[in-house]
Amino acid sequence: MKYFQKTYLENFFFFIMLGAIIFMSFQWASFNNIFMIKNVEINGVQYFDDSSLASYKNDIKDNHIMFFDLKSYKDDIESLAYVKDCKISRIFPGTINIFIYEREPLALINSTDLIMLDIDGICLPVEEYENISLPILSNFKTNEELYPSGEKTKSSNVIRSIDVIKYSKRNFHRLYEDISEFVFNDSNEYEIILKNGKTKILLGSNDIFKKIDYLKAFDNALPADKDFNIYKYIDLRYKDQIVVKERRV
16 A cells, blocks of 8 residues: 555656646747847948848847857958948847948049048948949049058058048038049149039148138138039138139129
């Protein structure tokens, strides 16, 4: 009788334990399913075509959010020429957010191929960008070795020009938006040609940032119904002076 009771109790506890294990297995499976990555968000892209990032979404999905190593994906994305930095964060229970800090395109130059330059003078592949209107750098050296893809241009004149254009964009955005060409002329002086193709701004070779500030002050002093397009040229080559000539209509 005692042996029968002992066997009964052992069987009872065995089935209790088995049930508990099965229950915990279902709970663990359910828990894991909750934390599977179901959504991958990519934010911060403003300039380039982000379709090239679609593969990262597919690779990251359906992995466990807590145990999946994201560092290799961060490194891969940061290796792209048009990406300056990348932050990847987990949003529980099942979302990954990828925030792209992209390189800001600033100007174009025609070397062997058309090349885009960012605000740091980094040479970018133009094919990754769509419908961006940028100033063109004209009359600069076009040697291919001066513009290594994904690296800073080796041309000191181009770097200086990028600094001037960047300063214009930050401090006199309306001028930047109206620049068609930024020219390094045969006298080693800088010129701006506006998008109307008829107005030239002569900057000379010295104190360029100060001259951009003068231009902005001059623009603010113009009547509301007039802008730089009424002029044939605006000449800032003379110290503390602005010489202008109006265009004939």
